[in-house]
Amino acid sequence: MREISHVEIMSSGHARGDRMVQWVVYFAAILVSAAFVWIVWDLVRGGIGHLSWTFLVESSRDAGRAGGIGAVLVSTVLVLLIALAVALPLGWATGALLAEYVPAAGGLGHTVRYSLQVLAAVPSIVFGLFGNIFFCVYLGLGFSILSGGLTLACMLLPILVSTAEAGLRAVPGAHRLSATALGMSRTATLWHVLLPAAAPALVAGLLLGIGRAMAETAALLFTSGYVDRMPDSLLDSGRTLAVHIFDLSMNVPGGDAPAYASALVLIAALLLINVLAMRFAAGWQRGKMVTV
Amino acid sequence: MKFAVAAALVFAAGFAWLPAGEAAPQKLVLSGASTMAPVAGEIARRFESRYRGTRIDVQSGGSSRGINDVRNGLAAIGMVSRVLKPQEKDLQAHAIAWDGVGVILHASNPVAVLSRQQISGIYTGKIANWKDVGGTDSPITVVNKAEGRSTLELFLRYLGLKASDIRPHVIIGDNSQGIKTVAGNSNAIGYVSIGAAEYEAKHRVPIKLLPLEGVAATVANVRNGTFLLSRPLNLVTGTAPKGLVREFIEFARSEHVDDLVEAQYFVPVSIR
Numbered sequence: 001m002r003e004i005s006h007v008e009i010m011s012s013g014h015a016r017g018d019r020m021v022q023w024v025v026y027f028a029a030i031l032v033s034a035a036f037v038w039i040v041w042d043l044v045r046g047g048i049g050h051l052s053w054t055f056l057v058e059s060s061r062d063a064g065r066a067g068g069i070g071a072v073l074v075s076t077v078l079v080l081l082i083a084l085a086v087a088l089p090l091g092w093a094t095g096a097l098l099a100e101y102v103p104a105a106g107g108l109g110h111t112v113r114y115s116l117q118v119l120a121a122v123p124s125i126v127f128g129l130f131g132n133i134f135f136c137v138y139l140g141l142g143f144s145i146l147s148g149g150l151t152l153a154c155m156l157l158p159i160l161v162s163t164a165e166a167g168l169r170a171v172p173g174a175h176r177l178s179a180t181a182l183g184m185s186r187t188a189t190l191w192h193v194l195l196p197a198a199a200p201a202l203v204a205g206l207l208l209g210i211g212r213a214m215a216e217t218a219a220l221l222f223t224s225g226y227v228d229r230m231p232d233s234l235l236d237s238g239r240t241l242a243v244h245i246f247d248l249s250m251n252v253p254g255g256d257a258p259a260y261a262s263a264l265v266l267i268a269a270l271l272l273i274n275v276l277a278m279r280f281a282a283g284w285q286r287g288k289m290v291t292v
Numbered sequence: 293m294k295f296a297v298a299a300a301l302v303f304a305a306g307f308a309w310l311p312a313g314e315a316a317p318q319k320l321v322l323s324g325a326s327t328m329a330p331v332a333g334e335i336a337r338r339f340e341s342r343y344r345g346t347r348i349d350v351q352s353g354g355s356s357r358g359i360n361d362v363r364n365g366l367a368a369i370g371m372v373s374r375v376l377k378p379q380e381k382d383l384q385a386h387a388i389a390w391d392g393v394g395v396i397l398h399a400s401n402p403v404a405v406l407s408r409q410q411i412s413g414i415y416t417g418k419i420a421n422w423k424d425v426g427g428t429d430s431p432i433t434v435v436n437k438a439e440g441r442s443t444l445e446l447f448l449r450y451l452g453l454k455a456s457d458i459r460p461h462v463i464i465g466d467n468s469q470g471i472k473t474v475a476g477n478s479n480a481i482g483y484v485s486i487g488a489a490e491y492e493a494k495h496r497v498p499i500k501l502l503p504l505e506g507v508a509a510t511v512a513n514v515r516n517g518t519f520l521l522s523r524p525l526n527l528v529t530g531t532a533p534k535g536l537v538r539e540f541i542e543f544a545r546s547e548h549v550d551d552l553v554e555a556q557y558f559v560p561v562s563i564r
Contacts, residue, residue: 063334064330137366142366143349143351143366221353225349226329247330250465251327251329252468253467254495
């Protein structure tokens with residue numbers, strides 16, 4: 001008798017608790033979406049009037065109040081490409097090493113992981129000062145797109161490595177056993193089975209990295225610099241979108257409208273990159289693996 | 293495989309692009325005060341179009357950085373938005389414009405004038421409520437500039453205070469940030485470049501500039517020299533300028549750039 005009543009109370013308590021948790025979860029999700037919608041709405045309201053095709057292709061004039069962001073966009077893309085071209089192979093290779101080639105608790109794995117955790121926690125301004133001293137002054141690259149891209153690459157490494165490692169570790173061990181049973185070499189297994197299976201995680205890391213790179217201001221102000229002219233080479237200084245937005249909103253009176261429009265372009269570009277990267281990952285997975 | 297190919301292509305393209313086509317242009321790097329960076333950038337653009345084959349790169353980051361970059365050779369010309377200090381006498385300053393610094397309040401604040409003693413009292417925390425200086429009964433929010441900013445140093449010298457005497461509630465960096473902070477807080481007091489404040493006030497941002505010692509804080513009064521709190525915007529070099537450096541400094545001080553200087557709400561040096 002007592003037992004039964006206890007169970008009844010428990011189950012009705014469970015149901016109420018479950019409902020509450022469900023509401024809390026829904027509320028949190030709505031709050032997150034609302035924050036995003038609010039930001040986008042604010043940007044659209046402030047920037048859409050200033051946005052036009054000429055704004056996208058022209059160089060800026062009158063300290064950014066007039067003209068467009070053509071040169072700034074080119075510099076941003078170049079800095080991003082350099083950062084990714086350097087950081088992606090290094091980061092994903094290190095992730096593969098940590099997940100597949102060294103024991104999880106071993107000395108080397110521990111050291112690499114520990115140094116990456118420290119690197120991930122370093123504030124971006126410190127990367128900026130490091131990049132300024134090492135790439136600009138010591139290596140003599142000066143304020144340049146190359147210096148900025150390399151500095152960003154250092155910042156992206158921890159994100160890329162940890163997401164790649166986690167993604168590879170999440171691939172079921174059965175995949176590895178099956179591949180071995182089929183006589184596949186370790187490299188072939190990694191290339192044809194494990195990496196495609198981990199593609200969603202790799203892409204998630206890539207997107208986080210791109211997001212961090214596009215948002216970076218402090219580190220780039222000290223390395224790729226402030227020049228808003230169309231770059232002739234990778235050794236030219238070039239202002240990125242985030243630096244441009246920061247300068248317009250904080251330093252240029254009357255720069256708010258172009259700052260809003262530039263921010264709108266930045267958000268739109270990030271959304272576009274997200275969609276494309278997701279598509280690419282799905283395609284890669286389908287091409288390599290019949291079913292997952 | 294696709295990734296490797298893509299990465300290789302990007303890199304190959306990058307390195308093929310490295311040597312910049314024609315004969316390397318004469319390059320000049322300026323670095324320093326964020327207040328000066330926009331106007332210097334505009335002057336640089338006009339200089340480049342007049343003297344073909346030159347490249348003038350303008351970098352921002354603050355007067356102290358300008359001094360450092362000139363000393364360690366990263367920049368040929370520093371931008372310093374104040375007079376040089378005694379320990380900076382190894383450098384040479386060339387003023388290109390004048391700028392005033394004005395005290396700003398929220399437009400809804402009934403206080404219309406503050407004496408030097410009252411401003412000093414507010415910034416040292418001795419006066420903490422607007423009712424003590426003729427305003428409403430509400431606490432004062434003191435907005436101060438970050439350490440190393442020339443505006444801060446000028447302001448301190450005017451009040452005869454040390455940086456450690458100030459009791460700030462908000463610390464800001466660039467001018468527009470200061471204006472936004474005061475515009476968003478009806479009890480705030482701050483000080484920013486007059487040109488920037490005048491521009492924003494005209495464009496219906498809710499701030500007002502206070503007169504100092506009976507002189508209205510306007511660009512016009514900075515121009516005629518009656519406004520006390522003004523500063524030169526200097527180009528700074530390590531040695532006596534020659535070659536391209538000299539050409540650029542002479543151009544930046546000439547009447548050819550007056551319209552550019554005025555467009556950024558400063559007073560051209562050739563006028564005063």
